[in-house]
Amino acid sequence: MCGICGQLAYASSPPVARDVVAAMCAALHHRGPDDVGIHVDGRVGLGATRLAIIDVAGGHQPLSNEDGTVWAVQNGEIYNYRALRDDLVARGHRFATDSDTEVIVHLYEAYGDAFVERLRGMFAVAVWDARADRLVLARDRLGIKPLFYAEHGGALWFASEIKALLAAGLPRRLDPVALHDYLTFDFVPGPNTMFDGISRLQPGHRLVWDGMLKVERYWDLPPQAAAAPVTDDVDALSAQLRTRLEDAVAAHMVSDVPVGAFLSGGLDSSVVVALMARLSPRPIHTFAVGFQERSYNELPWARKVARHCGTVHHEEVISPRVEDIVHGLVTAFDEPFGDSSAVAAWVVAQSAAGSTKVVLSGDGGDEVFGGYVIYQADCLADLYRRLPAVLAERAIPRLVARLPASDAKMSWDLRLRRFVEHARRDPLGAHVSWRVIFGSESKARLYARDFGAARHDSLDLPRAHFDAHPGADLLNRFMVVDTKISLVDDMLTKVDRTSMAHSLEVRVPLLDHHLVTWMSGIPSRYKVHGRRLTLKYLLKRAAAPWLPRDVVHRPKAGFHVPVPAWLKHELRPLVDQQLGRAAVARQGVFDPDAVAALLAEHQSGRANHSRNIWGLLMFSLWYDGQRIAHG
Numbered sequence: 001m002c003g004i005c006g007q008l009a010y011a012s013s014p015p016v017a018r019d020v021v022a023a024m025c026a027a028l029h030h031r032g033p034d035d036v037g038i039h040v041d042g043r044v045g046l047g048a049t050r051l052a053i054i055d056v057a058g059g060h061q062p063l064s065n066e067d068g069t070v071w072a073v074q075n076g077e078i079y080n081y082r083a084l085r086d087d088l089v090a091r092g093h094r095f096a097t098d099s100d101t102e103v104i105v106h107l108y109e110a111y112g113d114a115f116v117e118r119l120r121g122m123f124a125v126a127v128w129d130a131r132a133d134r135l136v137l138a139r140d141r142l143g144i145k146p147l148f149y150a151e152h153g154g155a156l157w158f159a160s161e162i163k164a165l166l167a168a169g170l171p172r173r174l175d176p177v178a179l180h181d182y183l184t185f186d187f188v189p190g191p192n193t194m195f196d197g198i199s200r201l202q203p204g205h206r207l208v209w210d211g212m213l214k215v216e217r218y219w220d221l222p223p224q225a226a227a228a229p230v231t232d233d234v235d236a237l238s239a240q241l242r243t244r245l246e247d248a249v250a251a252h253m254v255s256d257v258p259v260g261a262f263l264s265g266g267l268d269s270s271v272v273v274a275l276m277a278r279l280s281p282r283p284i285h286t287f288a289v290g291f292q293e294r295s296y297n298e299l300p301w302a303r304k305v306a307r308h309c310g311t312v313h314h315e316e317v318i319s320p321r322v323e324d325i326v327h328g329l330v331t332a333f334d335e336p337f338g339d340s341s342a343v344a345a346w347v348v349a350q351s352a353a354g355s356t357k358v359v360l361s362g363d364g365g366d367e368v369f370g371g372y373v374i375y376q377a378d379c380l381a382d383l384y385r386r387l388p389a390v391l392a393e394r395a396i397p398r399l400v401a402r403l404p405a406s407d408a409k410m411s412w413d414l415r416l417r418r419f420v421e422h423a424r425r426d427p428l429g430a431h432v433s434w435r436v437i438f439g440s441e442s443k444a445r446l447y448a449r450d451f452g453a454a455r456h457d458s459l460d461l462p463r464a465h466f467d468a469h470p471g472a473d474l475l476n477r478f479m480v481v482d483t484k485i486s487l488v489d490d491m492l493t494k495v496d497r498t499s500m501a502h503s504l505e506v507r508v509p510l511l512d513h514h515l516v517t518w519m520s521g522i523p524s525r526y527k528v529h530g531r532r533l534t535l536k537y538l539l540k541r542a543a544a545p546w547l548p549r550d551v552v553h554r555p556k557a558g559f560h561v562p563v564p565a566w567l568k569h570e571l572r573p574l575v576d577q578q579l580g581r582a583a584v585a586r587q588g589v590f591d592p593d594a595v596a597a598l599l600a601e602h603q604s605g606r607a608n609h610s611r612n613i614w615g616l617l618m619f620s621l622w623y624d625g626q627r628i629a630h631g
Contacts, residue, residue, distance in 0.1 A: 002031060003028030004048050004074065004158075004160050008155060009043040009154065013154035015042050018038060018045065020169075021047045024168050027167040028160060028161060030501055031160060033051065034050050036049050039062040039064075059101065063102045064105060070109060074125045076122040076124060076145040078121040079120050079252060084119075088110060104119075121140065123139070125139075133210065133211070134209060136208050138207075138218070139206075142203055142483070142511045142516065143203030145496065148160075148165060148193065148201070150170055150199065153169075156213065161497075162195060172626050172629060175197075178192040178195075181458050182335075183437060184436050184443070187490045204220055221469070223469065224471055241542040242545075244514065244518055245275060245542065246275055252507045253279060257356070259284070259356070259360060264301075264302055265288070265298045265302035266298075269362035270305045270362070271365075271543050271547070272362050273305060273309050274309050276309075277309040277311060283311055284309075285311065286305075287315075287359065288306075288313070288316075289315070290302075290317050291318050292317060308548055316347060316351045321570070322566050326618075329346060339494055340560075340563045349502045352502075361506050363492065363495055367486075368515070369527055369539040373415075374431065375535065376533040377415075378474070379533055380419075381423040381430050382427075384419075418434050428478070436458075448588055465484045473524050473525075475527065475528055479527075492508070522538065567610055581595075587623055
């Protein structure tokens with residue numbers, strides 16, 4: 001794992017200054033504290049900070065071919081690099097190291113831009129071809145590793161994190177389109193960022209500069225019919241899935257240092273740990289986090305799986321000041337990030353980093369195997385739409401409105417309110433709206449009168465992904481939408497930033513692209529199954545031989561944190577400081593009266609606005625910390 005960065009000066013611009021690339025590398029030190037490397041040659045500069053995991057002694061970056069005409073830097077891991085290396089050696093290529101990054105150099109020589117299509121792994125890559133005067137940037141298929149870029153001051157800039165671009169002097173201007181989407185989703189979906197002029201390279205895309213800049217897709221989820229399995233026999237499918245899971249986990253355990261695992265006690269991480277225990281010659285280390293609040297504590301389940309698999313288990317109960325973690329998150333993410341489960345991710349990464357450099361996690365399982373409760377809601381909404389209007393539009397909403405607000409993790413009152421509010425919309429509109437933080441009307445009231453707010457429909461992006469897969473069944477199309485948006489820019493962003501802030505590499509075997517491709521062809525009836533709408537049905541069938549029955553079949557819990565209580569107690573002074581009338585008016589983005597009304601309703605207990613307030617708090621802290629300009 002590394003942090004990468006660079007600059008390509010256009011023809012009319014001054015040559016690259018080494019100290020600028022060095023400043024960018026310094027901003028990425030946390031991503032690679034073991035080594036730093038810089039290559040500057042006239043109009044191009046490449047930088048890398050390295051967390052040494054593969055070829056610990058010889059993997060210094062940037063790396064070049066024999067005559068120094070092709071250079072590469074890479075963030076991530078290439079799990080099939082040894083097979084690729086053997087093929088390249090047979091073709092006459094000579095290697096100076098056992099590094100997966102050097103494989104990329106020679107793979108580019110052999111296959112040109114198509115080199116990226118042969119990689120199995122998580123990666124963000126930059127290749128400079130001095131002979132052809134061209135730069136190639138590429139990001140892995142599922143967006144596990146980040147890559148940002150911008151054109152500014154007569155140059156093309158890129159980096160693993162935005163903070164490295166800011167260290168090079170790029171402007172800090174607020175993008176109102178990104179803000180509008182952030183208020184909708186709690187995160188900023190790509191390709192935009194909260195900084196006007198800075199973009200994300202999207203998953204499965206490469207950027208090529210050869211005198212002109214072009215961005216092109218090299219991979220996408222295949223149509224369901226094209227990826228369909230050859231049998232509908234559920235026992236045969238379960239056996240095939242077991243084989244594919246074993247292959248994915250084995251590939252992700254390739255390392256020259258010990259590999260541990262995050263263990264929540266949920267099905268996804270438990271499957272990963274069970275397979276690691278079967279594949280490893282020695283006990284693996286597992287890491288779990290819990291909370292003092294009883295309804296938010298999943299440690300007993302993690303403990304049970306650890307005992308079953310014979311791991312060396314580490315637990316931590318969140319007891320430090322939450323405010324310290326919040327400030328750490330603001331620094332780590334570079335953009336406002338409203339998913340409060342980042343607090344738990346931060347603590348478990350901090351705990352694991354004290355014992356290992358690499359862990360595997362179960363992230364991606366909900367999108368790949370059909371694990372979100374919202375998929376059950378999608379099915380129930382079809383029935384709800386058939387109810388008489390007098391029930392669906394009047395009687396049931398009135399009953400639900402009388403439910404008292406709850407601070408518990410499984411807040412069924414909030415779920416029911418959201419369900420009846422949106423269930424009668426079109427299927428995609430309902431699916432997306434159940435997760436929306438601020439709807440269109442709420443956003444219109446929230447903005448300050450003089451702020452130049454964007455007014456686009458944030459549902460346009462999910463609809464584009466939905467429409468791009470017309471041959472899939474309805475639930476599978478929803479899973480495509482979630483894979484393309486919330487998985488990438490919420491879940492995987494959370495994992496990357498919280499782990500890299502502690503110099504920890506997290507690998508996600510359930511997002512191995514071979515496994516994801518195969519699962520995309522499985523009809524959704526094998527993911528959300530039967531009259532009981534059993535989630536992850538096929539995964540549960542596959543996991544049955546590996547785990548205790550109650551672990552396999554326990555209800556989904558999720559990775560939640562006690563935000564409502566924090567906002568009323570530990571974080572109340574910070575909320576008052578950042579979201580008080582004076583602070584809101586000073587920033588000039590939101591209307592002080594609208595924010596005050598939201599806070600008053602939450603603090604009185606009349607409603608649970610914890611997600612909204614958390615998102616506004618993270619934005620306010622980011623805005624002040626970055627000294628943002630707008631207008």
